[in-house]
Amino acid sequence: MAIDWSQYRCKGFHDELIADASGEPRPAAQHLVHYLASLSAAELAERRLAAELAIKVMGISFTVYSEGRNVDRSWPFDIIPRTLSKAEWTKTEAGLTQRVQALNHFIQDIYGAQRIVKDGVFPAELLAESVNFRPQCIGMRPRGGVWAHICGSDLVRDLDGTLYVLEDNLRVPSGVSYMVENRQVTKRVFPELFQTGAILPVDDYPAQLYDMLAAMSPRPGDTPSIALLTPGIYNSAYFEHSWLAQQMGIELVEGQDLFVGDDNCVYMRTVYGPKRVDVIYRRVDDLFLDPEAFRPDSILGVPGLMRAWICGKVALVNAPGAGVADDKVVYAFVPKMIKYYLGEEAILPNVPSYLCMDESDRAYVLDHLDQLVVKPANESGGYGMLIGPRATKKERDKFKELIIANPRNYMAQPTLSLSTAPTLTDSGIEPRHLDLRPFILSRGDSTYVTTGGLTRVAMTKGSLVVNSSQGGGAKDTWVVDLETA
Amino acid sequence: MLSRVADNLYWLGRYLARAENTARLVSVHSHLLLDLPRGMTLGWSPLVDILGANRTFEDSYDTYSEANVVRFLITDAENGSSIATSIARAREILRTVRDSTPREAWEHINELHLFLQERGEKHLPRALRQEGLDRVIDSMLLMRGLLSANMNHDVGYHFLQIGLYLEQADMTTRIIDVRTVDLIQSKAGEELRPFAHIQWMSVLRSLMAYQAYRRHEKIRVSGPAVLRFLLQNREFPRSVTFCLNHLSGTLPRLPHNRASERSLDRIRALIQDANFERLLEQGLHEWIDEIQVGIGAVHQSLAQSYFQPQSGAAQSQRQLVFG
Numbered sequence: 163m164a165i166d167w168s169q170y171r172c173k174g175f176h177d178e179l180i181a182d183a184s185g186e187p188r189p190a191a192q193h194l195v196h197y198l199a200s201l202s203a204a205e206l207a208e209r210r211l212a213a214e215l216a217i218k219v220m221g222i223s224f225t226v227y228s229e230g231r232n233v234d235r236s237w238p239f240d241i242i243p244r245t246l247s248k249a250e251w252t253k254t255e256a257g258l259t260q261r262v263q264a265l266n267h268f269i270q271d272i273y274g275a276q277r278i279v280k281d282g283v284f285p286a287e288l289l290a291e292s293v294n295f296r297p298q299c300i301g302m303r304p305r306g307g308v309w310a311h312i313c314g315s316d317l318v319r320d321l322d323g324t325l326y327v328l329e330d331n332l333r334v335p336s337g338v339s340y341m342v343e344n345r346q347v348t349k350r351v352f353p354e355l356f357q358t359g360a361i362l363p364v365d366d367y368p369a370q371l372y373d374m375l376a377a378m379s380p381r382p383g384d385t386p387s388i389a390l391l392t393p394g395i396y397n398s399a400y401f402e403h404s405w406l407a408q409q410m411g412i413e414l415v416e417g418q419d420l421f422v423g424d425d426n427c428v429y430m431r432t433v434y435g436p437k438r439v440d441v442i443y444r445r446v447d448d449l450f451l452d453p454e455a456f457r458p459d460s461i462l463g464v465p466g467l468m469r470a471w472i473c474g475k476v477a478l479v480n481a482p483g484a485g486v487a488d489d490k491v492v493y494a495f496v497p498k499m500i501k502y503y504l505g506e507e508a509i510l511p512n513v514p515s516y517l518c519m520d521e522s523d524r525a526y527v528l529d530h531l532d533q534l535v536v537k538p539a540n541e542s543g544g545y546g547m548l549i550g551p552r553a554t555k556k557e558r559d560k561f562k563e564l565i566i567a568n569p570r571n572y573m574a575q576p577t578l579s580l581s582t583a584p585t586l587t588d589s590g591i592e593p594r595h596l597d598l599r600p601f602i603l604s605r606g607d608s609t610y611v612t613t614g615g616l617t618r619v620a621m622t623k624g625s626l627v628v629n630s631s632q633g634g635g636a637k638d639t640w641v642v643d644l645e646t647a
Numbered sequence: 648m649l650s651r652v653a654d655n656l657y658w659l660g661r662y663l664a665r666a667e668n669t670a671r672l673v674s675v676h677s678h679l680l681l682d683l684p685r686g687m688t689l690g691w692s693p694l695v696d697i698l699g700a701n702r703t704f705e706d707s708y709d710t711y712s713e714a715n716v717v718r719f720l721i722t723d724a725e726n727g728s729s730i731a732t733s734i735a736r737a738r739e740i741l742r743t744v745r746d747s748t749p750r751e752a753w754e755h756i757n758e759l760h761l762f763l764q765e766r767g768e769k770h771l772p773r774a775l776r777q778e779g780l781d782r783v784i785d786s787m788l789l790m791r792g793l794l795s796a797n798m799n800h801d802v803g804y805h806f807l808q809i810g811l812y813l814e815q816a817d818m819t820t821r822i823i824d825v826r827t828v829d830l831i832q833s834k835a836g837e838e839l840r841p842f843a844h845i846q847w848m849s850v851l852r853s854l855m856a857y858q859a860y861r862r863h864e865k866i867r868v869s870g871p872a873v874l875r876f877l878l879q880n881r882e883f884p885r886s887v888t889f890c891l892n893h894l895s896g897t898l899p900r901l902p903h904n905r906a907s908e909r910s911l912d913r914i915r916a917l918i919q920d921a922n923f924e925r926l927l928e929q930g931l932h933e934w935i936d937e938i939q940v941g942i943g944a945v946h947q948s949l950a951q952s953y954f955q956p957q958s959g960a961a962q963s964q965r966q967l968v969f970g
Contacts, residue, residue: 221742221757395743407746414746419649431650433802433953434902 165199165206165591170584172593176323178244178583190247190642197355198242198584210586213241213351222343223401237340238635240585241351244596244617248362248643254317254325254600255611257510260500262313262602262609265330265487267503269309272486273299283502284495288519291570292486293540294333296448298455298468299483305378306606309484312371313602314338317615318513319581326513326578328597330496332480332488334445338367338601339402340636341616342409348638362613362641367601368409371443374605375412378477379440386440389413389430391420393446393462403445413439417446422466426473441477442467448482491517491539491573514576518569527574528565531558534574536565549626551577580626583637585619595620597628598639614639652744653806654954659740659748660810666733667787668818668854670780672697673720675853677776682845691716697825698728717776722767730783731763749797752790759786805897809949812897816890817942819854819877824935826850827870827927847873854885871923874931878918887938891915894945906948914941 167185179191187195201209214236222237246254271278272295278284289295314335316328345364349356372388379386392403394416407414415430420439422428429436444451450460455468470476486492494515497508516523516534527534536548548561565572582593600615617637618628628634676694683689692711695704700719703726708715723729738760741753762782770779791811798804826846847868851857860868860876863883880886891914898908917938926934 218761219754219758221753395739400742404742404745408750412746413649415649416651419651433648433650433653433806 165201167195167199170591170593172582172584174321175579175593175595176319176321176581177593178246178319178581178596179242180584188245188247189644190245190640193358193360193642194243194245194355194640197352206586209351210241213239213347216347216350220343220346221401222340222347224398237343238621238633239344239347240594240619240621240635240637241348242584242586242591243348243638243640244583244598244619245640245642246614248641248645250325251614251641254510257327257508258313258315258600258602258611259609260504260506260509261315261327261330261496262310262604264496264499264503265310265313265332266308266604268499269481269484269487270303270307271503273302273309273483278499278502281502283498285519288491288570289486292489292492294448294483294485294489296483296486298472299481302472302481302483304481305380305477308378308604308606309481310487311374311378311479311481311604313604314599315602317510317598317600318578321579325510325598327496327510328513329490329493330488331599333447333485334399334480335599335601336399336402336445337599337616337618338612339405341601341612341614341639342367343405344616344636344638360643362643364613364639367612368406370603370610371406372410372412374603374610375410375441375443375477375479377605378479380474380477381440384440387413387430387438388441388443389415389420389439391415391417391442391444391446391464393450397445399445406443412443415439417460417462417464420464420467422464422470426466426470426475428464428467428470428476439476441479443479448485451478451482489539490537491519491570494573513578516574518565518572518574523574524565524569527572528562530574531561533577535577536561536572536574539571539573549577577626583617583619585621585637587621587623592623594623595626595628596637614641648747648802648806650954652747652803654950655740655744656747656803656807657810657949657954659737659744660807660812661814662733662737662740663787663790664811664814664818665728666730666737667784668815668822669698669720669728669730669733670783670787671855672822672853673717674777674780674784675849677773678852679845679849683842693825694720697821699821700726700728703727714771717771718768721771721779722763731767734760734763734783744803747803749793751797752793755786755790755793759783802901805900806953809894809897812890812893813942813945815885816887816894817939819885819887819890820935820938820942822853823850823874823877824932826853827874827931844868850877856883856885859883870927874923874927878921878923888915888918891918901953904948904952906952907945910941910944910948914938914945917941 167180170180170185172180173183179187179195181188217236217239223235224237268278272289279286279289310332312335314331314337317325318328319325342365375388376386390403390407390412392400392414394400404414413430419430420428421431428439428442430439446462449456450462452463452465452467453460454465468482471478471482494512494517497512500506500508516527518524518527527536532550534550536550538546548557550558580595580597582595584591585594596617596619598615598617601612603610617639618634619637620626620628621635622633672694680689690711691713694716695701695711704719707725708719719726720729722731724732726732734756738756741748741756745753767779770776794807826849847870848857850873851860851868854877856877860873863880864872864876866872876883876886878887881888881892883889891911894911898904898911921934
C-alpha cells in the first residue's frame with residue numbers, strides 16, 4: 163500500500179478530499195481516494211512521470227519572463243484531482259450566475275445613468291479614482307447590455323467549509339485552456355477512473371464560448387467572422403490564445419493583421435484581400451487596444467478600433483471599460499449590487515473586506531496589519547500584496563505609509579485558512595493549499611458556468627500563492643455526480 | 648487566410664524540406680567516405696558550400712574538419728540553416744499557427760525539437776550519427792504525411808506545399824551544383840573513373856533518387872543521364888521539374904497572381920531547353936546559378952503578392968471580400 167490515508171495530516175485546514183483525521187474521504191472523493199490507495203508507490207510515481215511526459219509532448223506550456231528573456235515552461239500539474247459534489251456545484255453555479263448578472267448591470271449603469279451612485283449605494287469618489295473607468299465608453303450599450311462576457315471568479319474555501327468569492331476577473335481572465343487540458347492529461351493517466359460516468363465533462367467550453375461570441379455579432383443572420391486578438395507569441399497566455407482559436411476554428415490575429423477602413427469596419431489582411439471581422443475576442447488589455455484612443459505607443463492594438471466599436475461595426479469581448487468592476491475595492495460592493503439590481507441576497511459570500519478609504523475600517527486595518535492581507539485595488543497575479551502574518555515589521559511599516567498616502571487604492575481581508583488537498587510531492591502525499599477559478603459566459607439572454615473550473619495549487623509547502631507566475635501549479639477539477647456513481 | 652499565416656505556412660514547408668535534405672546530405676556524405684580508396688580524402692567543405700553558409704561557418708570554426716562541419720550542419724544554433732535551427736523555426740511557426748494546423752503536428756515537431764536540444768550533441772559522432780539523422784528524416788516524412796492526411800487542403804495547405812516544393816527545387820539544384828564541381832575536376836585523372844561513378848551515385852542517393860533512377864533509366868549511372876533525371880523527370884518528386892510542375896498546378900488555386908506564374912514559367916523553359924552533355928563540358932555552374940536566381944524571383948513574387956502586410960489604405964483600394 164502506497165498511501166495510508168490515516169497518516170495524511172491536514173489538521174487545522176479544511177481538506178477537499180479527506181474529511182477527518184482517520185483518513186475517511188468525503189463522499190465525492192470516495193472512489194478516487196480508495197483507488198489511489200490501491201496503487202503502489204512505484205505505480206504512482208509512474209503515473210506522475212507519464213503526466214509530465216504527456217504535458218511536455220502535448221506542449222502545454224506557459225511563458226514566464228525571467229532573467230531578461232521569455233522562457234516557455236511546462237505546465238506544473240499535480241495528478242491527484244480535486245473533487246466537488248454536484249450538489250455543492252449547482253448552488254455555486256447559481257451564485258456565480260447571479261454575481262455576473264449584477265456586475266453587468268453595474269457596468270452598464272456606470273457608463274449610463276449612474277443610478278447606483280445617485281441612489282447613494284455606490285460612492286461617487288470611488289468612481290472618480292478608478293483607474294479602470296474609461297470615459298470613452300460613456301453612453302455605450304453593447305449588445306444585450308453585456309460588458310463582461312467572460313468572467314473568471316476566484317473561489318476559496320475557509321476552515322468552516324464555506325466557499326467565498328475572492329475576486330472577479332473581468333478584464334482578460336486566463337486559465338480556461340488549462341482546465342480542459344488538465345482533464346485530457348488526467349484521462350491519459352487514470353483512464354480507469356472515468357468508467358463510472360460520475361465525473362462530469364468539462365470540454366464543451368470552447369463550443370459554448372463560440373456560441374456566445376457569435377451571438378454578439380453586429381450582423382446577425384450571417385455566419386459571423388470571429389477573431390481572437392492576441393498580443394503575440396511572447397505573451398504569457400499565448401498557449402491559451404492559440405488553443406482557444408484552434409478549438410473554436412476562429413482566426414488568431416495580432417494587431418498588425420487588422421485595420422479599420424474608411425467605413426469604420428474592421429478588416430483582416432488576408433491573401434484574398436481585406437475580410438471584414440464582426441466579433442473580436444480580445445486578449446489585449448484596454449490601454450493597448452487602440453493607439454488612437456488609449457496609449458499612443460501601443461503596437462499591439464489596432465488604430466481606430468474604438469471608433470469601430472463605438473459605431474457598432476464590431477463587437478469587442480470583453481467590452482472596453484468592463485474592468486471598472488474588476489477592482490478589489492469595487493469588489494466589496496458586489497453583495498450590495500446584487501441587492502440593488504436584482505433584489506436578491508447574494509448566494510455566494512464575499513470574503514469580509516475592510517476598505518481603507520473608510521475611516522473606521524482604515525483605523526482597524528492599520529492596527530491589525532499583522533493579521534490581515536492587504537491588496538492594492540488594481541494589481542493582478544498576486545503582485546503588490548502584503549500578507550500580514552508573514553511580513554516583516556519593515557514591510558508592514560512600508561504598507562502603513564502606502565495606505566495612508568492613498569487609502570482608495572487599498573483594501574484588506576482577514577487571512578483565510580485556505581483549504582488543502584492531497585498533492586503528490588517528492589516526499590509522498592502532502593496537503594497543499596488551493597483555490598478554484600470557474601469561468602462564466604454571459605450573452606444577455608443566458609449564462610453558462612464551467613463545470614468546476616481551474617484548480618490552482620500552491621506547490622510549495624505552506625504557501626498560499628497559487629499564481630502560475632509565482633510557482634503555482636494546477637489540478638484537474640472533478641464535479642462528481644453522486645447519484646450516478 | 649491571414650497573410651501572416653500564409654507566410655508562416657510557406658516557411659514551415661521550406662524548413663521541413665530543408666531539414667530533411669540537410670539530414671540526407673550529411674548521411675550520404677558520411678557513407679561516401681567509407682567507399683573512397685585509401686589515400687584519397689574528400690573534404691567536408693562541399694556540404695557547407697551547398698548551403699552557401701561558408702562565412703557563418705568560418706566565423707565559428709578554423710577548419711572544415713568532419714567534427715566541425717557535422718556539428719555546424721546538425722546542431723549549431725548559430726547556423727541559420729542547420730537542422731536544429733530549421734526544426735526550431737518550424738516549431739516556432741507551428742506555435743504561431745497552432746490554430747490552423749493539426750495538433751499532432753505541433754506535438755511531433757516539439758518532440759523532435761526536444762530530442763535535438765537534449766540529445767543532438769550525443770548523436771554527432773559517426774557511431775550514433777546515422778541514428779540521429781534517420782530520426783530527423785523519418786520525422787520530416789511523418790510530418791508531411793500527417794499534414795497531408797489531417798489538415799484541410801485549403802489555401803493554407805497550398806502555401807505549405809508551395810514552400811515544400813520550392814525548397815526541394817532549391818536544394819536539388821544546390822546539391823547538383825556542389826557535387827558536380829568535384830566531379831568535373833576529377834574528370835581529368837583517368838584513374839579516378841570508378842570513384843566518379845560512386846560520386847554520381849551519391850548525388851542520386853543524396854536525393855533518395857538512386858532506386859527511382861534505376862527503375863526509370865534502366866542504364867548505368869552516367870553524368871548526363873543523372874542530370875536529366877534530377878532536373879527534367881516529371882515523375883520523381885525531388886526532380887526540379889516535378890517540383891516546378893507541382894507549383895504551377897497549385898498557383899491557380901490561390902488568388903490570381905500573374906507575376907509568380909511568369910517567373911515560374913521562365914525557369915521551366917530554361918530546364919526544358921537544357922543540353923546536359925554540353926553543360927557538363929562547360930557552363931553547368933553558371934546555368935544552375937541562373938535557375939537559383941529564378942527560384943529567388945518566384946519567392947519574391949509570392950512574398951509581394953501574398954505575404955507582405957500592405958497599408959490599410961492600399962488594401963481598401965483593392966476589392967473587398969466579405970463573408
